[in-house]
Amino acid sequence: MKKFINKPDDFVRESLEGLAAAHPDLVKVHYDPTFVYRADAPVNGKVAIISGGGSGHEPMHTGFVGMGMLDAACPGEVFTSPTPDQMLEAAKKVDGGAGILYIVKNYSGDIMNFEMATELARTDGIRVLSILIDDDVAVKDSLYTQGRRGVGTTVLAEKICGAAAQQGYDLQRLADLCRRVNLNGRSMGIALTSCTVPAKGTPTFELGHDEMEIGIGIHGEPGRQRLSVKSADEMTEMLALSMIEDSPYSRTMREWDENQGEWVDVELIDPLLEQGDKLLAFVNSMGGTPISELYIVYRKLAEICEKKGLQIVRNLIGPYITSLDMQGCSITLLKLDDEMIQLWDAPVKTTSLRWGV
Amino acid sequence: MKKFINKPDDFVRESLEGLAAAHPDLVKVHYDPTFVYRADAPVNGKVAIISGGGSGHEPMHTGFVGMGMLDAACPGEVFTSPTPDQMLEAAKKVDGGAGILYIVKNYSGDIMNFEMATELARTDGIRVLSILIDDDVAVKDSLYTQGRRGVGTTVLAEKICGAAAQQGYDLQRLADLCRRVNLNGRSMGIALTSCTVPAKGTPTFELGHDEMEIGIGIHGEPGRQRLSVKSADEMTEMLALSMIEDSPYSRTMREWDENQGEWVDVELIDPLLEQGDKLLAFVNSMGGTPISELYIVYRKLAEICEKKGLQIVRNLIGPYITSLDMQGCSITLLKLDDEMIQLWDAPVKTTSLRWGV
């Protein structure tokens, strides 16, 4: 393994120290428990948004802390969800009195840790709602699995909800918006190489010189299928069609009922993509794929969407939700409404996503 | 070779088509000869800035076209400097009547092609000045080599000069500023892996599992020295000290004399770095190194600069001048004055660098 790290055990900590050193105007880092928070937190009267998850997906989430996006991010060890005390302490630090929205990716570890954090926050008198992101269409059924994974839509939900919080949405309205973004988002990814987890030191899986994994998540786990590599156009088509032709996905999700103070099951179904829909197209590098290749993917994606009568009205292209040094790419298609468009365009000032200010 | 490309020969073209499709509000692309230009070009009365070079360094230069940075970028084939007709046509397209500044990296190919373009522009009645960037301290002497290569400082010069042009600097003042940025910038890079040029299909050089190349350029060429890999802190220290302890570098550069209509030799010497200097620290990924590792490098770099009495007052961290999919990183230290700081902070709106707007 060749990486710019010192000891594998110090990877997360030292990377955060670098982040803090580089951007003291934007973020601060608290250690033990570890979380990154807006330098100007708490913002009085604003709902605070907290996300988190395993490290190794940078810039998500730590790079998205700042005005118009996250109030705090809780990084776990590499690919390991953070612990409830991190989330609880972060909530205490950034709570501006209007409550906290946890944006959680649908992994058993993340869910269980955030559930515990939600319960703990409540006993500490902090209002918390929690929304799960599960947008990865590679996972087909929800009955026999943990359900879809949370991937690219997470970034978009954080941006859109971050803008809404900044504009004064209250906690319930924000949670509803976040759920809506999730239901309208779909993702699918391909790996050309495995990533290498620093503590392990060798690639998580081995891919032959002409093989690719399709339907991967973001944790270096193998995908659903191993195929021989194809052209950029063919790979793009596989990804795009798996989303565009995705049949309605229904699942039961647990959400926190503030009034009853307990977890309740809610039935959720994705709206289908239809001709004339406006989309945000997000072409994402898994970390090791350069932007020049992402544009080749985008080129074909735009062509396919046009053919299908889908209108790409916004896009995001770059490495935003990664798997360490993995070569590969994922596409996220988010069906937009006018409210989401306005919120997407709103100013954002974080270390890794910035415009309008 | 596994990449998101179709045919290697179409790599550059299709990547540009994707760029154009993604950002029609910001840039347009002209083909045959190929150049990317500001969607609102020409900007009347403003000096236009044109850069260019081989492709494979994205986002540089094509991702830096837009308000407050470049007016046009001329991409060559991968790692192959573009041709004079590209530069000439781009100049005609973006000339707002106040002349053109070519920002050129110091490679024999780039120099020769831009020299021809300068001569051609003159015969077409367009005022052109041309400044060379040669900031790579890995190249030690200028007598026995082509001289230092142009690397990371190029990005910084394009941003700073772009802002100055936007603020109304005239051509001569802009050229003087660009020369000053170059003289104050130093860079040094390390490769952990080779990149793979699409048309070749195999890595340009082979590195063992525990080897690194130090003093690399940005074209996948081997560096000055091959060493066994070290910790991030040690690698950062090697890079940083080679710049901080760099002795004064003097060289003869050819610049275009507008009045005489010919090339003249100018003697240029870098100012030394001194205690108390204000710096812009630029930690750059070669394409395949994720941002989490760049922050580990930045962490140590900040520590070293502090110890040496150098003040980092601005920074830039990310993949901005790359070598396709190479894993590695480079550091650029630019000594700043107040004028440069103000120009760095000025709004910029390009596809890959954006703030303040």
Place this chain on the structure above:
Amino acid sequence: MLTKEQILQWLQTFAAQIEQNKDYLTELDAAIGDADHGMNMDRGFKKVILQLPTVADKDIGSILKTVSMTLISSVGGASGPLYGTLFLQASTVVAGQQELSDNDVHQMLKAGLNGVLQRGKAQLGDKTMVDVLSPAVSAFQQALSEGNNILEAMQQAVTAAEQGMKDTTPLVAKKGRASYLGERSIGHQDPGATSSYLMLKSLLTVLESSLG
């Protein structure tokens, strides 16, 4: 009967087992997960070992609660809340006690299993740690009810645990990360089941060395 010293020895033995099998557990997780289970558990139990001296003179309930809190705040991932809840629920049924009767031990193990079931919602056959814990607790109870002593009961529990662990190999995972692999999760032993087996085997080791 299980004394407080034996409980402490158990935790130490388990921590040592985890350290020893760290890479093995991670390799198992690499095949069908994200290559961190060994690291996660080891990080947690290293912290536990540091905490133990501070509570060694407290009751067993307090000790197990400290283990739980330490795991919850240091392991993360799926195994953190699961093992954390296991020890939390186990601690509640032995609160205040300095030693445990054979039945206490059974109640403790059962409470731990129930904690895992509650937190993780996995069922038997989902290819998780439940596939080890559940048959082991049943075997333990069965053995006790047939009049065996704690050592014998634990031997049978560990035999059932080992079988349960091995039986995860042909299963399709339905919970946790491995579930994303669908059919491709077949043929690999579940890492969490493996660490749970080590936990029970560590308890047996302590019993054998005390009584043997």
Place this chain on the structure above:
Amino acid sequence: MLTKEQILQWLQTFAAQIEQNKDYLTELDAAIGDADHGMNMDRGFKKVILQLPTVADKDIGSILKTVSMTLISSVGGASGPLYGTLFLQASTVVAGQQELSDNDVHQMLKAGLNGVLQRGKAQLGDKTMVDVLSPAVSAFQQALSEGNNILEAMQQAVTAAEQGMKDTTPLVAKKGRASYLGERSIGHQDPGATSSYLMLKSLLTVLESSLG
């Protein structure tokens, strides 16, 4: 004497040689440069071959000028302006001519070499195409002055070119990308020198097949 047809054959032969040696030239460039010389030259000469029919009925000067313009606008890199200038300067001394005397050929080659020297500022021994062109032009002139015919002169030029090409191997590069390697450029043959050798050898092939 060299006819217009022979000039056209030369360009075609050279283009074919480049295509055939594309990977070889690129490999040479990978060792001490950026792995594109074969691709660069091939891209340019494929365009040249497309252009040739449009100027085949013009004079030699016009043909060479078209070659030059085509190379300049399609090769890029260092070799584009260098070969472009070579053919540009060569074209000026044979402007308007339909055939070339032996001395015209010498003037043409010398003008080409001077173009490269002017544009690239390399000196003999800098490990560039100059190390092939310069000794070849000298040998050609020497052979003519000793009364040899053009075929014999060209044979000696190519012998000198081949020697110059091989002699680049032990040199430290002082121009172009290879110069960044310093001492590490030793032991590798220069790609541009190699393509220049192919250019001269192609001319010899044409002469041999016409006269032989």
